[in-house]
Amino acid sequence: MSGIDLADSVIYGHLWATDETRALLGDAGRTSAWVRIIAALAEVQGELGVIPEAAAAELARLDGTVDLEAVGEETRASGHSTLGLIRVLRRGLGPEAAEWIYYGATVQDVTDTWFGLVMRDVLDLAERELLAIETALLRRASEHRDTPMLGRTHGQPGLPITFGFKAAVWAAEVGRHLDRIGEARPRLAVGQLAGAVGTLSAWGDAGPELQRRLMSRLGLGVPETSWLTARDRIAEYVTLLALVTGTLAKIGNEVYNLQRPELGELSEAPTPGVVGSITMPQKRNPERSEHLWTLARLVRSDAGLALEGLVGEHERDGAAWKTEWAIVPQATAAAATALTLARELVEGLRVDARRMQANLDAQRGYVLAEPAMLALAQRVGKHRAHELVQRAALAGQEADVTFAEALAADPEIAALLPQTDLRVEQALGAARTTVDDVIARRRSR
Structure with missing residues (x-):
């Protein structure tokens, strides 16, 4: 090394x-x-x-x-x-x-066939790890189907959701990547036997059968044409890795933020012996979550270079092709590492339902503004209801009172809704049935 x-x-x-x-x-x-x-x-x-x-x-x-x-x-x-x-x-x-030895073949016949083997094997690896990640996320979704927590938009409290809903959203995205892998495999797991300019010229009439038998022996598909300068396969492969690692980084980003002590809703499982800081002994850093961002950035940058390779010169272009020698290994290694880290992260994820409830309670009811607005809209219309509830909410937050108190203190709202019974259940919408649907789709797939 x-x-x-x-x-x-x-x-x-x-x-x-x-x-x-x-x-x-x-x-x-x-x-x-x-x-x-x-x-x-x-x-x-x-x-x-x-x-x-x-x-x-x-x-x-x-x-x-x-x-x-x-x-x-x-x-x-x-x-x-x-x-x-x-x-x-x-x-x-x-x-x-x-x-x-190597009669009639050119450089790319061996190197691109190797790329095909790499793409085949890495798609299998990614599928294996994504299935494990999806399974872990669906287990969390089922366990916490009814666990309420804050839903956040633009980093601010929005409406209540359940943690099961959040995990189901993650799992569904992972499931779509599994679909993409299945769809991409026939396109990507192919070899190359084309000769000097892609016409199998060195082998005459035996060329097509030679190609078919070779690819069959290697466990690869036969391309419909030479891909000496048709580099869309490599571009698709690296872009697919970028999509996968982007999702993993998104999950890591959410865990990273929800592990903040002031939130404390999620946390990575601690690894024995791992030190968070050599100057601050109390720290336990979200190392896996954070590194997922780094790895995803590398893969995204490699995807940009892979897309550049789509523009090549005639029947052979070393500039585009040799760039792939650098980016395919780097993107592959980074993506495989990200998959391993993400699996460890979600399988060991710690969920603090009490903190989720405490953070929800700390909002003093203001996250139930939407159901209050919708109830009021039955009397005065949606847009007027929005104005009234916004006015009451801003006044209540300024006065440091609960949302229920703020509604009661507004004479116009109080006259229209004399009895306001707002509960988290009213704001969850289809959060729980979404969990059920995502689990059912996984079973059907």
Whole structure:
């Protein structure tokens, strides 16, 4: 581990990548995958008589084990993306196999096919983690279906909701990402075998069948055309990661704010041994929640670069394509880390229903202004009712009295509504049935 890239840092690597993504995206994992693709290509070429059977049999035995230092040295010497690897592989081959390795294929045939494998595997990873996150959120939604709390708009008290409703809103958003993953998988989990300009020219009539068999062997779909410069797949993939991490950061942001001691409604589960501050021993910081923002920002910035790659030059464009070598690993590692943190966050989330109720009670009834306005609207119309209730509420807050007292002190309102019985139940609307609906949709899916 060099430590130059934070994902590979011995000290900080756990904050920026996971062991799973390092194994998938690091030099060893990437190069091993490339070699396996080259071996599978040779095996299929041998089946179709494109290359000699003996050469194909030897090449098919390549297992991904390779001297990375030697590959690096040869890559620098050749100035080519994959020739260094080919040179090192040829050293261990017999004369015939060494001549037929990677026959007719171009750089992007192996690198883009690897991208397809990465996208396939990471979509599976994201689906696994999102299902766990959704399950945890739905459990919270069910447990707190009837737990009242303040709903806030523009950071200020609005109307009562239930915590179950808030958790259901989060869960529904996560569920939509699961839908998006299912819809994207057939588009993204495809390989590339196209040759120099995307026409499979090197293999003649055998080209389409060679492509079909190779992708089948690798567990990938066959693209309808070459995507040498059609980089919408990469753009979609990184943008999907940006959407997912954006939702996770949103959840983290809410937990971060509701963990403030003056609110104290939610909190992260403490991790034994973790220190919040080396100068303020009493602190317990929302580390997971906060880091979700950071990771989401990285992925969003990578999504912008991925979208830039949509504009490419003719049948090959290294500028757009090689940018992806940097952003796909970074976005993938950050998103995987965010998914892990978010799962830990929601599975260990602590809910303080008493503080929720206390914060609701502290509003002294003013969050019930909407039901009061709607009751009054039956007599004087909605807009006049709004004016009257706003007038009474502002006067009551100035006089430091309860909302019920403020309504009673306004002679016009008191005459129209002599008996004002306002309860939180009146303001919850469909909060609880929303929880039921979200849970039911998950079960049906």
